[in-house]
Amino acid sequence: MTDTPAWMSPKGRPWQRANAQRVFENHWISVTTYDAVAPTGRPAHYGLVHMKSRAIGVLPIFEDGRVLLVGQHRFTFSKYSWEIPEGGGRFDEAPEDAARRELKEEAGLEAAQLIPAMQFDLSNSVTDEHGFGYIAIGLTETQDAPDDTEDLALARVPFREALDLATGGAITDMITVAMLLRAYHMAREGGLPRLLADAMMECAISPTDQGARSR
Amino acid sequence: MTDTPAWMSPKGRPWQRANAQRVFENHWISVTTYDAVAPTGRPAHYGLVHMKSRAIGVLPIFEDGRVLLVGQHRFTFSKYSWEIPEGGGRFDEAPEDAARRELKEEAGLEAAQLIPAMQFDLSNSVTDEHGFGYIAIGLTETQDAPDDTEDLALARVPFREALDLATGGAITDMITVAMLLRAYHMAREGGLPRLLADAMMECAISPTDQGARSR
Numbered sequence: 001m002t003d004t005p006a007w008m009s010p011k012g013r014p015w016q017r018a019n020a021q022r023v024f025e026n027h028w029i030s031v032t033t034y035d036a037v038a039p040t041g042r043p044a045h046y047g048l049v050h051m052k053s054r055a056i057g058v059l060p061i062f063e064d065g066r067v068l069l070v071g072q073h074r075f076t077f078s079k080y081s082w083e084i085p086e087g088g089g090r091f092d093e094a095p096e097d098a099a100r101r102e103l104k105e106e107a108g109l110e111a112a113q114l115i116p117a118m119q120f121d122l123s124n125s126v127t128d129e130h131g132f133g134y135i136a137i138g139l140t141e142t143q144d145a146p147d148d149t150e151d152l153a154l155a156r157v158p159f160r161e162a163l164d165l166a167t168g169g170a171i172t173d174m175i176t177v178a179m180l181l182r183a184y185h186m187a188r189e190g191g192l193p194r195l196l197a198d199a200m201m202e203c204a205i206s207p208t209d210q211g212a213r214s215r
Numbered sequence: 216m217t218d219t220p221a222w223m224s225p226k227g228r229p230w231q232r233a234n235a236q237r238v239f240e241n242h243w244i245s246v247t248t249y250d251a252v253a254p255t256g257r258p259a260h261y262g263l264v265h266m267k268s269r270a271i272g273v274l275p276i277f278e279d280g281r282v283l284l285v286g287q288h289r290f291t292f293s294k295y296s297w298e299i300p301e302g303g304g305r306f307d308e309a310p311e312d313a314a315r316r317e318l319k320e321e322a323g324l325e326a327a328q329l330i331p332a333m334q335f336d337l338s339n340s341v342t343d344e345h346g347f348g349y350i351a352i353g354l355t356e357t358q359d360a361p362d363d364t365e366d367l368a369l370a371r372v373p374f375r376e377a378l379d380l381a382t383g384g385a386i387t388d389m390i391t392v393a394m395l396l397r398a399y400h401m402a403r404e405g406g407l408p409r410l411l412a413d414a415m416m417e418c419a420i421s422p423t424d425q426g427a428r429s430r
Contacts, residue, residue, distance in 0.1 A: 004385045005376075010295035011368040014288045024238045024246050026262045029341055031239050031246055039288050039366035046290055047241045049264050051341070073229045073254050075261055076343045077336060080225035088340070118382065120389040121292060122338045125303070126244055126266070128291045129338055130387075151254035153226040161220075167333065167400065170219045172345075174335040174389060181396035185382065188403060 012039045017046070028052055028088075048128065053088030055122055055131030056098045057175035059183055060085065060109055060139055061192075065199030067162050067180075068107050069171075071153035082155070082165075083173040084180075095132040103136055106152060112138025115192070117182045122174065133179045135186070137196060159183065159200040227254045232261070243267055243303075263343065268303030270337055270346030271313045272390035274398055275300065275324055275354055276407075280414030282377050282395075283322050284386075286368035297370070297380075298388040299395075310347040318351055321367060327353025330407070332397045337389065348394045350401070352411060374398065374415040 016037040024031040029049055036046040060068040067084070074081045085106040089098030096114055103109050118133040163184055166177040187197035231252040239246040244264055251261040275283040282299075289296045300321040304313030311329055318324050333348040378399055381392040402412035 004380070007370050007372075008286070008295075008297055008380075008385065010288070011286060012288065012366045014293065014295075015290045017290075024262070026248070026260070029262060029264070031264075033241070036290060045241070047239070047244060048291060049244070049246075049341070055338070055340075071223070071226060073225070073227065074336075074339050075230045075232075075251060076263060076339050076341065077345075078229065080223075080229075081336070081339065082223055086340075118392060119384045119387055120392055121289075121296070121387045122389050123270070123342060123344055124289050124291045124296065124388055125270075125301075126264070126291065126344075127338060127342065129341075130292075131389075151227045155222050157222075163400075165219070165223075167397065169334045170223065172334055172336045173339055174337050174346075174393065177333060177335055178389065178393035178396060181393060181400055182382065184400055184403075185378075185396055188399075 015039060023047075047126070049126050051127055051129040053090060054095060054098070055086065055120075055129055055175065056089040056095060056102055057084050057086045057131065057133045057179055058099045058103045058107075058114070058136050059117070059133070059176075059179045060103060060107055060111065060136040061159065061183065061196060061200065062139055062156065063196065063199065065159050065196070065202065066156045067159050067183075068109065069155045069157055069162060069176075070106050071155065072150060081173055082171055083176045086173075086175055089132070096134070099132070099134045099136070104142055106150070107154065108142055109136065109139045110142045111136035112140075115186075117179060117186065120175075120178065131175065133175060133182065135179070135183055135192070137193070230254060238262075262341070264341050266342055266344040268305060269310060269313070270301065270335075270344055270390065271304040271310060271317055272299050272301045272346065272348045272394055273314045273318045273322075273329070273351050274332070274348070274394045275318060275322055275326070275351040276374065276398065276411060276415065277354055277371065278411065278414065280374050280411070280417065281371045282374050282398075283324065284370050284372055284377060284391075285321050286370065287365060296388055297386055298391045301388075301390055304347070311349070314347070314349045314351070319357055321365070322369065323356055323358065324351065324354045325357045326351035327355075330401075332394060332401065335390075335393070346390065348390060348397065350394075350398055350407070352408070
């Protein structure tokens, strides 16, 4: 992690918690209420959504500068969503191992190299979901093994096209938006192999829809 | 929104929901369970965390290329977090209005211009939280009016320093990480005024901690 400058040191009092009450639990989350005291001293009642896994996102970039996206129906928004391969990582496994598993299960790919690209707190007003993002390069196809609740479509898309869709509002999954922007930043700042960065930046928008296939 | 290419059209069947049961509710969220059917046809039990407001993030960029960050204790992670001004937007108000309110309440700033920068689904496996990000420019100081559960510190930081902290793992709030990367992208691609972009890219890391103040 980057050294933190002095101005980042914590100010004031932290939140205080008491009277934890578990009000809901399933396989993926638990919800607990607390009688809390805010840093200002004001009493508050807080409901915390605890996530039982880490969020893992992997952006696969091929040598020709295209990226792999996964299409699926999302229960939470009742909509179809194009995203990078994502999934849950157990707290007792290395995030890299979870990333390699999701890359294989969702995209049918193995990577010669996983480049750590970001860590993030997804929604810190209500949940404690923490996650890790990786860029996968040196890709080879393998046997895919999708989860039996997942009906996934795959598309190989020029990097610039995916980035334009994310910044234009057609791709809205936050991990995907942030990881495409991070890949742009790394390509520009020397964080990716030069030939790959050149391919990502030069790759034109495909005039056909050959990138998509269902499975 | 960007025109969506043909390959993005939905494939397969959507999720089906039945037997909605409200299991928890407070001022900010509700939790509802469903008997669902996955796109593969497999039955599933789903717990959905509904957010009662939109997530709004505003990145204020001063003419000299510095950005304003807000420091606060976060209940959800029991840690201190530096972030851009953020808050909840009601569904019955324009996201821009919520952004201007948060900018004023948290940062004590008014903006001549709010530039729409991104839309995002924050955590789409369990929650339906949708949000909007803006870049605020043409800034002037106003009277701040912080929420009485908020004890905020403010820091004006060179853009490059904030970006390095976000990509290096010292700033982890996802809206902040993504918005700093988006600002980099816009500065590089002509999406911000030229003089401002130059100031952001040239701004050196400050050798002192003069940027921070408490209130």
